[in-house]
Each structure stands twice: as structure tokens, then as C-alpha cells.
Amino acid sequence: MDIGAEYFSLSKLREIDLTCFLELEGFDPVARRKQDTDWWYLSPLREEKTASFHVDRLTNEWYDFGLGAGGNPLDFFLRYYGCDIPGLPEILGRRYSMHALQAFEPERFAAELRNESRLAVKNVRPLYAYPLKNYLHERSIPISVADAFCKEVSYEVAGRSCYGIGFQNDAGGWEIRNKNFKRSSSPKDITCLVHGAAAAHVFEGFMDFLSWRTLHPYTDPCSADVLVLNGAGLFERALPFLERHERVHLWLDRDVTGLAYRDYALSLGSRYVDESGLYERFKDLNEWLQHKGETPKVRQKVGLHV
Numbered sequence: 001m002d003i004g005a006e007y008f009s010l011s012k013l014r015e016i017d018l019t020c021f022l023e024l025e026g027f028d029p030v031a032r033r034k035q036d037t038d039w040w041y042l043s044p045l046r047e048e049k050t051a052s053f054h055v056d057r058l059t060n061e062w063y064d065f066g067l068g069a070g071g072n073p074l075d076f077f078l079r080y081y082g083c084d085i086p087g088l089p090e091i092l093g094r095r096y097s098m099h100a101l102q103a104f105e106p107e108r109f110a111a112e113l114r115n116e117s118r119l120a121v122k123n124v125r126p127l128y129a130y131p132l133k134n135y136l137h138e139r140s141i142p143i144s145v146a147d148a149f150c151k152e153v154s155y156e157v158a159g160r161s162c163y164g165i166g167f168q169n170d171a172g173g174w175e176i177r178n179k180n181f182k183r184s185s186s187p188k189d190i191t192c193l194v195h196g197a198a199a200a201h202v203f204e205g206f207m208d209f210l211s212w213r214t215l216h217p218y219t220d221p222c223s224a225d226v227l228v229l230n231g232a233g234l235f236e237r238a239l240p241f242l243e244r245h246e247r248v249h250l251w252l253d254r255d256v257t258g259l260a261y262r263d264y265a266l267s268l269g270s271r272y273v274d275e276s277g278l279y280e281r282f283k284d285l286n287e288w289l290q291h292k293g294e295t296p297k298v299r300q301k302v303g304l305h306v
Contacts (some may be wrong), residue, residue: 022270170189188230211289212293
């Protein structure tokens with residue numbers, strides 16, 4: 001698939017084949033494993049002597065083990081060029097034509113996806129397994145809060161049977177977490193909890209949403225709509241929903257990608273409000289919740305602003 005002669009939109013940037021881009025930039029894989037679907041590089045984001053930058057050719061996603069960060073191509077470009085979201089299309093447009101950057105073609109790896117990596121959900125039930133409840137306790141999430149929004153999902157992947165805490169998206173797919181794994185089932189999508197409210201709260205992942213509910217146990221759940229992106233890269237898909245609200249409260253991660261999307265949202269208008277100052281010394285709201293005893297002794301008030 002050729003991206004074509006269109007402008008570099010955010011959705012098009014997410015479709016760029018990351019291994020092809022790295023080749024154009026002069027980065028060759030040091031190793032190719034798992035039937036040529038698992039590529040390893042010396043990190044293009046930092047200096048290193050042992051390859052620890054990984055690209056999954058089945059999903060077109062990357063992970064830098066030295067940085068402890070990863071994501072889709074858009075997340076990579078933000079780090080690679082050190083720019084904000086509005087400036088990224090212009091930077092790429094100066095360096096490459098649309099025809100020079102190949103789009104990712106998942107159909108090329110359809111067989112491997114079926115045989116090796118496709119996650120198949122087998123059973124969904126209320127949260128029951130002790131390891132999952134213990135994991136929630138470690139993340140400072142009460143079972144009663146998780147029970148209201150999550151399920152226990154059993155699944156198979158690469159011939160292995162696993163289970164985790166599942167949070168369903170609007171397309172019927174699941175975000176699945178346990179202490180050792182972070183996975184998603186197809187189709188990938190956002191999750192909207194709609195109550196017809198004038199205000200909306202936006203979270204990058206469902207653990208942050210559960211953290212917010214934990215911090216507001218007596219707040220009427222219908223007093224505000226909620227959007228869980230299930231990945232910062234889906235922010236653009238969520239814009240039509242967000243633009244229907246008078247006030248949009250942003251509880252995004254305070255990493256490179258989350259801050260870039262925060263700045264992008266704030267540039268769209270005064271309806272967007274950044275709430276991440278509460279946890280500015282932490283990666284996200286859930287990490288703040290887990291370590292709230294380490295915050296300054298001056299009590300910080302968590303405002304709803306609904």
C-alpha cells in the first residue's frame with residue numbers, strides 16, 4: 001500500500017512502516033528473529049553498543065528497552081525528532097515525499113499473525129482470580145472500583161493460555177492487564193462512557209481511569225462523560241466525541257507522547273484543561289496514586305471542575 005500524495009496527517013504517520021523508515025535513516029537491523037518478524041537495532045534514540053531497540057513486524061510497534069518506552073510510529077517520531085505534534089508533519093514533509101515512506105502492510109504477515117501472535121479471547125467473567133485482585137491491590141485500585149468497569153478475561157496467544165483484567169473498548173475488543181503482561185485483543189478502539197454530561201475526562205489507559213474513580217468514590221458517575229483512549233495514538237479518533245463537550249479534562253501521561261498530545265489538545269481551544277499538574281513528578285495518575293504518601297505534606301486537592 002502506498003501512502004499516496006496526501007499531506008502528512010497524524011493518521012498517515014501512524015501507518016508508516018517503521019522498519020522502512022529506519023532503513024532510509026541509515027539504521028539496519030542487527031538481528032532478525034521469530035521467522036523474520038522480530039527485528040532488533042542499535043537504538044536510534046540514544047547511544048548504545050548492544051542492540052536493545054525492538055520492532056515487532058507483526059504490529060509495526062517499537063520498544064526501546066534502554067529507555068523503557070515504546071509505542072507506534074507516531075510515538076517514535078515524536079522522540080526521534082524531539083518536536084510537538086503540530087510540527088511533526090512539517091518536519092517529515094521537508095525530509096521526505098509521501099511516496100518515499102512506505103505504509104505498513106499487515107497482510108504481508110497474515111500467516112504469522114494467525115499462527116503466532118493473534119490473541120483469542122476464550123472466556124469473560126467477573127473478576128475472581130486472586131493474582132488479579134492482588135495486582136489491583138499493588139496498583140492501589142479497590143476491587144469494588146474495578147468490578148464496576150472490568151472483567152476477568154481468559155485468552156490464548158501463541159499456544160499459551162493466560163488471563164488478565166479486561167477493559168472493553170467501543171468496538172468489542174479488550175485491553176488486558178496482569179502483573180506480567182500488557183496486551184490488547186482486536187479490534188483496537190477507544191472506550192466512551194457516555195452520560196450526556198457537558199464535561200468529559202480523558203485518560204490514556206484504564207488504570208488511570210480506575211485511579212480517578214478511586215480518588216472520587218462519592219462522585220456521581222453520571223456527572224461527567226469519560227473517554228479512555230486505550231493508547232495515546234487514538235487521540236485523533238476521539239476528537240469528534242471530545243468536541244461535543246463544553247469542558248474536557250486531560251489526565252494524560254507525563255511522558256514524551258502524553259505531553260505532546262496534551263499540548264496538541266490545548267492548542268485546539270480553551271475547552272481543554274490539563275489536569276496532570278497533580279502528578280507532575282510521576283509518569284501518570286496511577287503511579288501518583290501508588291506513591292501518594294511520598295508527595296509533599298501540603299495536601300493537594302483533587303478538583304473535578306465538572
